[in-house]
Amino acid sequence: MIISLKKDVRKEEMNHLISWLESYGVRTHISEGEFQTIIGLIGDTTRIDTDLISGLDIVDNVTRISEPFKKANRKFHPEDTVIKIAEGVEIGGGHFQFIAGPCSVETESQMETVANAVKASGAGLLRGGAFKPRTSPYDFQGLHEEGIRLLLETKRRTGMPIVTEIMDIGHLPLFEDVDVIQVGARNTQNFELLKELGRINKPILLKRGIAGTIKELLMSAEYIMAGGNERVILCERGIRSYETYTRNTLDLSAVAVLHEMSHLPVIVDPSHATGVARYVKPMALAAAACGADGLMIEVHNDPPHARCDGPQSLTPEQFDDVAKSVLAVRCAIGGK
Amino acid sequence: MIISLKKDVRKEEMNHLISWLESYGVRTHISEGEFQTIIGLIGDTTRIDTDLISGLDIVDNVTRISEPFKKANRKFHPEDTVIKIAEGVEIGGGHFQFIAGPCSVETESQMETVANAVKASGAGLLRGGAFKPRTSPYDFQGLHEEGIRLLLETKRRTGMPIVTEIMDIGHLPLFEDVDVIQVGARNTQNFELLKELGRINKPILLKRGIAGTIKELLMSAEYIMAGGNERVILCERGIRSYETYTRNTLDLSAVAVLHEMSHLPVIVDPSHATGVARYVKPMALAAAACGADGLMIEVHNDPPHARCDGPQSLTPEQFDDVAKSVLAVRCAIGGK
Amino acid sequence: MIISLKKDVRKEEMNHLISWLESYGVRTHISEGEFQTIIGLIGDTTRIDTDLISGLDIVDNVTRISEPFKKANRKFHPEDTVIKIAEGVEIGGGHFQFIAGPCSVETESQMETVANAVKASGAGLLRGGAFKPRTSPYDFQGLHEEGIRLLLETKRRTGMPIVTEIMDIGHLPLFEDVDVIQVGARNTQNFELLKELGRINKPILLKRGIAGTIKELLMSAEYIMAGGNERVILCERGIRSYETYTRNTLDLSAVAVLHEMSHLPVIVDPSHATGVARYVKPMALAAAACGADGLMIEVHNDPPHARCDGPQSLTPEQFDDVAKSVLAVRCAIGGK
């Protein structure tokens, strides 16, 4: 961490700051220039609050040199993390997974039809929403408990592990038999929820915030990991920009950046990112080409009558085509 | 709502869509052009899910003409809402309030010092965080229960009503004697929390999301109001943009837009928006000039040693100067 | 175009508007609802200025149903445009090209070394900047005339057609023997320049603006095409967002959207988008996977000593590796 002081700071104020900084266990290194004095901090600065320092009257600005996350940081964990979800279903470190299924769980027959179809096309996990975060209180909010029950029933029949979204800590008991718990883009910084998920022993699929930075995503992963649960899957799902032709702007560079900065698996959700079914295939191929460890794709047996997000859902036939092309691209780039 | 169909849609498909739409109780109006057929929907379309329709194969695009919110909508409630918080402490409809206090509650003496000072300068409400949403799990997270206790103690001694942030439904019992419950920018779309707050009888201060749209803010207010609690105070606190000289970009136009679209009171938080104490005064004056119903300002008796957000906190003396200037501006624009 | 009128508009005002609209040669269709009256416009609305109408006192809002661009529009030109740049060098409609070379032209030997290397790796066009738009007036601005001379000399020796950026109409005479003229991201809306380029007979490589929308890019292409020059190559090069880990946010969805909306070739520049050499390969592969018609990649024989944009330049060896992998991906998706 580098702290630049303002011009004409008095010696005693500077010494006061230095002794306070050293009380955090870091060493300081002073470099006095003609116009500016700079304090370099050496050691573990993770616990030093940048905001706090930059608020001081004598400080001009503060720059972090090292990242404020540790457990998610590849520097301290160079090997890719491989997360085992079920027998034969692993993700990360070369293991690629399709997570497919409808936006929201509607009926038993819908779930079974979709699950069997996507399984046949190579999907390793089944997704389906029981609790749906909707912008309007008047839109369909999901089947709740009944939705979870239908998911578990489908899991029992098809053998597919399931991924579903949690929206509140209070619902956690319902997720006991869920294989992967998803934290949605509106809850990426619901820190109380993250802390709670850090205490359980289950993989967490953590989506990037609606307008979240890469660093915020990693810090949210750190919240979960700091609690002891290190099985976090990161998910790029598009960020908010001024462009309106797609629902969000899919930031595929984030896949490359996240792989560099972190050892955690990184997947991509082209369905929510684009919001348009016909853009899902090109974006799924692009995600595979730049090294994503998996894809989360909405598939519905009857998109026009889906109760949620129909415009972005593929039919099982379309998913099958996407899956085949994705595997061809993975093969071309040397993936397994 | 206006639905444009794709070229060459078959008659029966169109009729199928029309009868489905009419099942929602709206009337339809067809207008067939050379290149495009358009269906106009007349009546209450609040419950019709735009996404669902735009997902249909035969639909080109869908445009909402009327807003999807009702209870927060000025069209259906032309008079300004005035929210009474305590005896003599009202906000909205010409009643202006300063909400001042430290970012986080630290000690009893801190709270009392700050509360007495800001009260003397004209603040009607005391703010202070007991639960702090911090990006890093390693930063100070607030005093929790003890923080609420200190706030209530300060309220008892000074008579000032208090505003403090909730981060999880589970903490609600602790907020029983709190006067105004704040929903922070990271929880603006924590819909389960909003629903719960819709069931209580207490004013809610709802902040705009980190990168939230004006419409999303109004829809989140609608979540609370749909549950029966119509006492919502909207708060503009800066939005995320590419500009980095300020922490966020304070969107003061939102004050004018919100006042036009909704009857709810609108306040501004220049402290979080700018993140820099020396920009708080100009932005507070600007907010007052464009008609804000109140200001939420961070004040700390010793900003350099604040445990959180020191860089943006004013001293009590600085706050006093801001308050005087704000009142002069309000007077100039004809405010009470 | 759909025009929603305000409530309680007087009949004569509405009729006045209608007759004015019809003077543009469009037909109108009135649909009067309980709360709102809507006017639908049928016919060619390209020349009707949306802003102008939405400014009228009686108008609530205006929505365009059809796009305001014609020549660039796939609706009126369903076949992919193939642009022939030189014998055997075509782009679009299945023809893919690498455009490679240094950010700025520096010396004759540099140009020849790089040109020979990238040609050997399969690049069809050589790029190099003679006029450099730099944020700071104190940074290197390019070799200007001498730069163009060196490019033409390299073209003569290697036979590679060249692409280089124009920054001002006044420089146009220098570009007479240039094969493709590039319009950079800061000039995408330099309309006087676009108009002038519409009058010449040479392919134009038009970059998306720094924070330009897809629609603005197409409208800028329309400026060139409206003048008679229909050989425009569109280029996605990253857009400005709040994310700071990459220089810009590469918006690959734009490739899919542009291919749908327009018949013009679409290429991607991963070098400027990411600003980081080690992210160029994953993004180049992603661009190829989602169907880009070409890639523009910065290659320098000695990146650490490049006079401009060194951090994002590949060495010739790295480019060779990227080119091979891109071709494998194109093969996997069935490209030629």
Place this chain on the structure above:
Amino acid sequence: MIISLKKDVRKEEMNHLISWLESYGVRTHISEGEFQTIIGLIGDTTRIDTDLISGLDIVDNVTRISEPFKKANRKFHPEDTVIKIAEGVEIGGGHFQFIAGPCSVETESQMETVANAVKASGAGLLRGGAFKPRTSPYDFQGLHEEGIRLLLETKRRTGMPIVTEIMDIGHLPLFEDVDVIQVGARNTQNFELLKELGRINKPILLKRGIAGTIKELLMSAEYIMAGGNERVILCERGIRSYETYTRNTLDLSAVAVLHEMSHLPVIVDPSHATGVARYVKPMALAAAACGADGLMIEVHNDPPHARCDGPQSLTPEQFDDVAKSVLAVRCAIGGK
């Protein structure tokens, strides 16, 4: 400037970098930590290209401590710059000006009506566009030479100095009798144009880019000033964001930031920022309250029939009301 090196950099590589840096006339200061070595640069780093250094293999990241602009920098010019436009018409350093007039010059009688009206309401300068940058090639592009002629005629009759936009260097001779030349938001980084304007002796009104940063605005001012023309007026006119209720997001914090960083006058254009006439007044008041040195406001004698930007134009009566309120606010904050 602070340069952090990568881990395990070889001594000779570091020394090579250091000697190269010192060749720019700066002194270096090395600070070797356990994990990281840091080089501090002391002296004038304006001419050192950050990109170039951060591209080196051995460099991890580079941070500028001092700003890369000099002539526009308040550090080197602490007093406010006051720009004299005509006898009795000054701006900056406490001198406030209204710049008012129609978006585009249409007819002689229009110009005279508007000019006389806004002059009576206290406007010091008349604005009007002769060259209009329009997104669509099919929209009205301005009267060009005839527009300039009408402006000069109105200036002759009313005595008001005039402000009008330039779009291309080639048009410069037409601007000989124009008092202030405006550079629009699409040309803020048209560096060739800025360089040319740096060579003339006339105040330049420089608008912030469509999605420009504060730093870019200052660097563009620097382009003009580096050429010798130091009379630059900065103009905040809204930035692009994801919010769609207003055309742009007016960033009033920029007024406070620009005043702190630069000695140049800063004005605000609420008409283009909001795009909606009824939001112009609240935003004009807010701009005055936060210390803007002037306001640029579109006024048209018949907004519904304006050939451009009608929706955002005020009538002369509305402008008179705004001007009175703005002066009251300026009085309240102690302005002259």
